Amino acid sequence: MDRRSCGQKPPKRAKTSMTDTNRTQEEYPKDSLDRYGDDLCGVILSYLSLEECFRFECVSKQWQRSVFKRQNYVNVEKHVKKWQIMSGKTIEDIDWQILESVVRKCPNIRRFDIEIHSEVTGRVFE
Amino acid sequence: MNGEYSLDTTEGMAASGDPPTNNAVDDYDAEEALERQREEENKIKIKLKSFEGGVYECGLTAAKMSVMVANMLDALQETDLTKIATREPIPLQNDAVTNKALEKIVEWVDHHWDDPPIDPDFDDEKERRNEELSHWDKQFIDIADQGELFDIIAAANFMDIKGLVEVGAKHICNKIKGKSCTEVREMLKIHNDFTPEEEAAIHKENEWIYAKD
Numbered sequence: 001m002d003r004r005s006c007g008q009k010p011p012k013r014a015k016t017s018m019t020d021t022n023r024t025q026e027e028y029p030k031d032s033l034d035r036y037g038d039d040l041c042g043v044i045l046s047y048l049s050l051e052e053c054f055r056f057e058c059v060s061k062q063w064q065r066s067v068f069k070r071q072n073y074v075n076v077e078k079h080v081k082k083w084q085i086m087s088g089k090t091i092e093d094i095d096w097q098i099l100e101s102v103v104r105k106c107p108n109i110r111r112f113d114i115e116i117h118s119e120v121t122g123r124v125f126e
Numbered sequence: 127m128n129g130e131y132s133l134d135t136t137e138g139m140a141a142s143g144d145p146p147t148n149n150a151v152d153d154y155d156a157e158e159a160l161e162r163q164r165e166e167e168n169k170i171k172i173k174l175k176s177f178e179g180g181v182y183e184c185g186l187t188a189a190k191m192s193v194m195v196a197n198m199l200d201a202l203q204e205t206d207l208t209k210i211a212t213r214e215p216i217p218l219q220n221d222a223v224t225n226k227a228l229e230k231i232v233e234w235v236d237h238h239w240d241d242p243p244i245d246p247d248f249d250d251e252k253e254r255r256n257e258e259l260s261h262w263d264k265q266f267i268d269i270a271d272q273g274e275l276f277d278i279i280a281a282a283n284f285m286d287i288k289g290l291v292e293v294g295a296k297h298i299c300n301k302i303k304g305k306s307c308t309e310v311r312e313m314l315k316i317h318n319d320f321t322p323e324e325e326a327a328i329h330k331e332n333e334w335i336y337a338k339d
Contacts, residue, residue, distance in 0.1 A: 011273070013221055016280045031273035032315035033298075040283050043291060047255065047299040054335040058328040059307045061319050101331065 016040055034062070042066035050102070057105075068106040161240075168239055170207055172199075173215035174232065180225035181215045184232045188239035189216075193286035222280035230278050234266060234290050241289065259296050267297040272315075 012027035013035045028035035036044070045067045048056065053067045168185035174195070175181050186207065190196040195216060204210055218228065259267070269275040279294035302310045311318055320328075 013277075013280070016220075016222060016283065029273075029315060030276060031271075032317075033276065034316055035276065036280065040280065040291075043283070044279070044295040044298050047292075047295045051335055052299075052303070054332040056302070056307060056310060057332060058320060058325045059310050059318070060316050063316070064328070 034060070038062060038066050042069045045069075054105075069108060164240065167207060170211050172210055172213070174228060175215035175217045176225045176228040177218060177221050177223045178225045180228060182228050182232045185236060185239055186210065188232075188235035191235045191239060191287050191289065193288075195285060218281070218285065220281065220284040222277045222284060224274075224277050224281075226274055227277040227281040230266075230269075230274075231281060231285065231287065231290065234282075234293075235287065237262065237266075238289060255292075259293060259300075263293045264297075267293050 011030050013030045014027055015035055016037050033041070033044075041062055045053070045056070045063065046069070048067070057064050057067055164187045168187035170186040171183045172186055172189050173181050173183055174189065186199075190199065198216060199210065202210070202213075223231075267275070267278075269278070275294070275297075279291060279298075282290035282294065298314070302313065305313065310316065318325075
């Protein structure tokens with residue numbers, strides 16, 4: 001893995017991971033979040049809103065791997081509505097690509113909340 | 127490793143002690159009794175030993191908020207709980223469990239020991255996740271030294287104290303709310319391992335989330 005430590009300040013910490021079985025652990029500055037394994041990183045990031053998950057996906061590869069893992073409950077309604085208002089679209093203009101991208105990126109969705117009232121979408125759902 | 131304590135990973139400690147009840151009155155009585163038992167047990171003090179060797183005292187009920195410590199204690203199969211107090215300190219073998227971190231963790235569990243236990247299968251998990259931190263927790267977790275903060279969260283994760291990990295996680299998420307990716311990297315000292323092209327591609331894909339009027 002291509003990881004460099006940022007800064008050479010002592011004290012270092014071994015990567016925290018309960019799933020890491022190999023003993024060749026890299027060490028990270030103790031004040032760097034990079035020291036956390038994917039599991040703990042995922043737990044931390046699970047408290048972000050869906051919107052922030054998308055915004056922070058490009059922080060690092062670890063974040064990209066972890067950020068959507070624990071998004072179990074997704075209420076896209078708010079986001080889609082906001083997007084509609086911001087881009088001046090009406091309820092009929094749902095961008096299905098957005099919904100597809102949400103579903104693709106969040107592998108563990110258990111619930112997906114969206115409420116749509118319109119003839120067009122009514123037909124789509126039929 | 128101290129051979130005295132072994133980590134028994136088999137589940138099943140949570141449900142023990144709850145007798146099956148048939149009606150609301152029994153339920154209430156059982157709850158009362160359990161509460162009293164927890165209170166009594168918390169008067170028993172046990173010792174926890176940090177990775178650096180510092181020993182800290184902690185109420186038994188409070189200490190059991192750590193699933194790891196609870197499992198270790200269960201593995202002892204000690205029926206006389208008062209004997210636990212005279213035992214050797216429980217060693218916590220992880221470099222994140224520094225003296226400072228353990229001191230803070232003991233402070234946290236001592237304050238929270240009588241919280242209602244978290245039921246992970248319960249549906250109000252979503253509500254709890256969205257709940258704001260209490261004033262006490264906010265002050266508790268507002269730690270200037272980021273290395274120390276990360277130690278505490280990592281140590282709480284190692285000891286399996288879900289509530290405290292949650293406090294830490296919410297705190298970090300609150301701190302980065304509304305920040306840009308660059309600011310987040312700077313703040314949490316995260317190394318950006320994307321190429322500029324990769325980053326641009328993600329940006330493009332997620333464009334809709336940045337939509338502004």
